Amino acid sequence: MATEGLLDGARQLKIHGANGKHSPNVANGKANGVKLVRKNGLSPGVRNGMATDVHSKGKEKIRSKESFEEVPLYTAVMTYMGFYLLVVLGYLNQFLFAPPVAKEKNRKGYVPLYNRFEQFYSRYVYRRIRDCWNRPICSVPGAEVVLKDRITNDYGWTFEYTGLEKKCLNLGSYNYLGFAEASGPCAEESIESIKKYACSLCSTRHELGTSPIHLELEETTARFLGVEAAITFGMGFATNALNLPCILSPGCLVISDEKNHASLILGLRLSGATIRVFKHNNMKDLEKVLRNAVVQGQPKTHVPWKKILIVAEGVYSMEGSIVHLPEVIALKKKYKAYLFLDEAHSVGAMGPRGRGVVDYFGVNPHDVDVLMGTFTKSFGSAGGYIAGSKELVDYFRVNSHAACYASSMSPPVAQQIITSMRIIMGEDGTHEGQKRVMQLARNTRYFRRRLHQMGVIIYGNEDSPVVPLLVYMFSKIGAVVRTLVSKKIAAVGVGFPATPLMEGRIRFCLSAAHTKEQLDNVLDILEDIAERLGLKYSQLPRYKGVIQYEDEIE
Amino acid sequence: MLDFFRKKIAWLVLQYELITCLNMFEPWEQACLNATMLLVASLVSYSSYVYLPHYMMSLLNSIWSVVSTGEERLEYRYESG
Ligand SMILES: Cc1ncc(COP(=O)(O)O)c(C=O)c1O
Numbered sequence: 001m002a003t004e005g006l007l008d009g010a011r012q013l014k015i016h017g018a019n020g021k022h023s024p025n026v027a028n029g030k031a032n033g034v035k036l037v038r039k040n041g042l043s044p045g046v047r048n049g050m051a052t053d054v055h056s057k058g059k060e061k062i063r064s065k066e067s068f069e070e071v072p073l074y075t076a077v078m079t080y081m082g083f084y085l086l087v088v089l090g091y092l093n094q095f096l097f098a099p100p101v102a103k104e105k106n107r108k109g110y111v112p113l114y115n116r117f118e119q120f121y122s123r124y125v126y127r128r129i130r131d132c133w134n135r136p137i138c139s140v141p142g143a144e145v146v147l148k149d150r151i152t153n154d155y156g157w158t159f160e161y162t163g164l165e166k167k168c169l170n171l172g173s174y175n176y177l178g179f180a181e182a183s184g185p186c187a188e189e190s191i192e193s194i195k196k197y198a199c200s201l202c203s204t205r206h207e208l209g210t211s212p213i214h215l216e217l218e219e220t221t222a223r224f225l226g227v228e229a230a231i232t233f234g235m236g237f238a239t240n241a242l243n244l245p246c247i248l249s250p251g252c253l254v255i256s257d258e259k260n261h262a263s264l265i266l267g268l269r270l271s272g273a274t275i276r277v278f279k280h281n282n283m284k285d286l287e288k289v290l291r292n293a294v295v296q297g298q299p300k301t302h303v304p305w306k307k308i309l310i311v312a313e314g315v316y317s318m319e320g321s322i323v324h325l326p327e328v329i330a331l332k333k334k335y336k337a338y339l340f341l342d343e344a345h346s347v348g349a350m351g352p353r354g355r356g357v358v359d360y361f362g363v364n365p366h367d368v369d370v371l372m373g374t375f376t377k378s379f380g381s382a383g384g385y386i387a388g389s390k391e392l393v394d395y396f397r398v399n400s401h402a403a404c405y406a407s408s409m410s411p412p413v414a415q416q417i418i419t420s421m422r423i424i425m426g427e428d429g430t431h432e433g434q435k436r437v438m439q440l441a442r443n444t445r446y447f448r449r450r451l452h453q454m455g456v457i458i459y460g461n462e463d464s465p466v467v468p469l470l471v472y473m474f475s476k477i478g479a480v481v482r483t484l485v486s487k488k489i490a491a492v493g494v495g496f497p498a499t500p501l502m503e504g505r506i507r508f509c510l511s512a513a514h515t516k517e518q519l520d521n522v523l524d525i526l527e528d529i530a531e532r533l534g535l536k537y538s539q540l541p542r543y544k545g546v547i548q549y550e551d552e553i554e
Numbered sequence: 555m556l557d558f559f560r561k562k563i564a565w566l567v568l569q570y571e572l573i574t575c576l577n578m579f580e581p582w583e584q585a586c587l588n589a590t591m592l593l594v595a596s597l598v599s600y601s602s603y604v605y606l607p608h609y610m611m612s613l614l615n616s617i618w619s620v621v622s623t624g625e626e627r628l629e630y631r632y633e634s635g
Contacts, residue, residue: 078573081573081574082573082574082575085574085575085587086575086578089579089583089586089587092583092586093580093583128578128579129578155580473572473573473575474575474578475571475572475573475574475575475576475577475578476572478577478578479572479577532565532568533568533572534569534572
C-alpha cells in the first residue's frame with residue numbers, strides 16, 4: 001500500500017519523536033518494523049527506484065494545448081515604469097498629506113507592528129483601484145449577479161452606497177457547474193436539512209459534531225472520487241493548512257509547485273518540513289529536484305529524507321493551467337515519493353464525468369496518495385475534503401487539528417454538496433449533471449478559442465475553465481474591470497501580491513450556467529475593450545476561420 | 555478625415571494615460587506627473603535642437619577622420635602620447 005509508509009513515518013515521529021536519529025542505512029519503512037520494499041530517500045546500499053520500471057510513461061500521453069506566452073519587452077518596460085511612478089507619487093503623497101486613517105497614539109519607541117511596505121502598498125497603490133474589488137453583492141452569484149453600486153468621493157479611502165443596484169453577467173465566481181442557485185433540488189434539500197439537523201452542531205467532529213449527514217457526505221465523496229474513504233472539513237483553506245502538518249515533520253522534504261495556493265504554502269511552512277520549489281508545471285525541473293533530493297539526502301548530514309512529498313494542484317487558479325498528472329505520477333513512482341494533489345478547482349469541473357483531473361487524464365485515483373479538494377467551487381457550497389485509502393483517512397480523523405478543534409460542517413452546507421454530487425453522478429435519475437459538465441467544457445473551449453483569435457494573451461490549458469487574460473499594467477487592471485462593470489459584466493482583476501509584479505491579469509471563471517449568447521455578448525465587449533485599451537499583445541499566429549460552438553452531444 | 559485624426563489622438567492620449575497610470579492618480583498628482591513629463595520632453599527637445607547638430611558634426615568629423623586617414627590619427631596619438 002503506497003500510503004502505508006507515509007502514515008508510518010508520521011506515526012513513528014509521534015511515538016519516537018526523532019526519526020532522523022536512525023542510522024543512515026535504515027530507511028523509512030524498515031525502521032518501523034514494517035518491511036517495506038519501497039523506500040523513500042536514499043539508503044547507501046540500494047538506490048531508490050532504480051530497479052523499478054516506470055509505468056505509464058510510454059503510454060498514450062494526453063496533453064492538451066497549454067500556453068504561457070512571453071510578455072513583449074516593450075510592455076514589460078512600460079509596466080515597470082508605471083509601477084515606479086505609482087510608488088514615487090505614492091510616497092510623495094504620503095509625505096505631503098497624512099493618510100486619512102486612524103493613528104495609534106502613545107507608541108513612541110515601539111517598532112511598527114505592521115509591515116511598512118505592505119501598508120504603503122495597500123494605501124497608495126491598491127487604494128487607487130480599490131473600487132474594483134470586494135464589491136458587495138445582493139443576489140445569488142449564479143450566471144448573473146446583482147452588484148450594489150457604490151461611489152467614492154475621496155479617491156478610494158471610503159465608499160458610499162448610492163442605493164442603486166446593477167445586474168451583471170457573473171464571470172467572477174468559481175461557480176463551475178452552476179450549482180449556486182436559489183432554487184432547484186439543491187436549495188430545496190438544503191432547506192429540508194435545516195429542518196432536520198438545524199443550522200449548526202456547534203461542536204467538533206470528535207465531540208458532538210458528527211451527525212448522519214456528515215457520514216453520508218463522506219461516503220458520497222469517497223464514492224464520487226472512486227477511493228476508499230474521505231474525511232471532510234468545514235473550510236477548504238484549513239483543510240490544507242492544518243492537515244499537511246499531520247503528515248509532515250522536520251526531516252521530510254516537500255517538493256512544491258511554485259504557483260501553489262497560499263493554503264498549501266502555509267500548511268507546508270507550519271509543518272516545519274524542508275520545502276523545495278520546482279518551476280510551474282515543469283516536469284524536467286521536478287525530476288531534477290527529485291533526483292537531487294534522493295541522491296543528496298538531507299543537507300550537511302546526507303541522511304536520507306524521512307519521506308518526500310510532491311505537492312501540486314489540479315487546476316491552478318491564477319494560471320489556468322492543468323497539472324501534467326500522468327508525468328507526475330510516473331515520476332513519483334520512479335522516485336518513490338508521495339503525491340498530494342489539491343483538486344480545489346478541478347473537482348467537478350474537469351474530466352468527462354466531472355471527477356477532477358484524475359478523471360480528465362484517466363489515471364487511477366489510487367495512484368495519488370492524498371487527494372484533497374474543496375467544495376467551495378464546483379459544488380456551490382463550502383468546505384474541503386481529504387480522500388484516499390481508509391488508513392490515511394483514519395489517520396487524519398484521529399490526528400488532524402481541523403477534526404478535533406474546528407466546528408463541524410453546517411448541515412445545509414453538507415446537504416448542498418451531497419445533492420450536487422448526486423446530480424453530477426447521475427444518481428438523481430437525470431442527465432442534468434452530465435449536461436452541466438459538458439456545457440462547461442464547451443463553454444470553456446469556445447471562450448478560450450475566441451479570445452485566442454482576438455489576439456489577447458491568455459494563460460493556461462485550453463480545457464481549463466479559469467481563463468486569465470493578461471493585461472500586465474496596473475492601470476489596465478482598473479480600467480478593464482471598470483469598463484466591464486459599466487457594460488454589465490463582473491470579472492475579477494488580479495494584481496501584484498497575488499501575481500508577479502508585471503503580470504496583472506483579469507480572470508474569467510466560466511460556468512455551466514452561461515449560455516452561448518451570454519458568452520458572445522462578453523466576447524464582443526471584450527473585443528472592443530481590447531482594441532481600445534491595447535490588450536492585443538499576442539504575437540502568435542491567429543486562427544482566421546469562424547469558431548464554432550460545439551453541439552450538444554446526447 | 556478630421557474624425558479619424560481625432561479618434562487617433564484620443565487613442566494615443568488614452569495609451570499615454572494607461573502607461574503612466576494617469577487614470578489612477580488624484581488631480582494634483584496628475585498635474586505633477588504631466589508637468590514633469592512636459593519638462594523632460596521640453597528639455598530633451600531643447601537640448602537636441604541646440605546641442606545635437608554640433609555634437610553630430612563633431613562625431614561625424616571624428617569618424618570621417620578615422621575612416622579616411624587612419625595614419626594621421628596614429629601619428630597624432632604617437633605625438634600626444
Ligand atoms: C488550490 C486551493 N486550495 C484551497 C483553497 C481554499 O478553499 P476554500 O476557499 O474553500 O477555503 C483554494 C481557494 O481558493 C484554492 O484555490
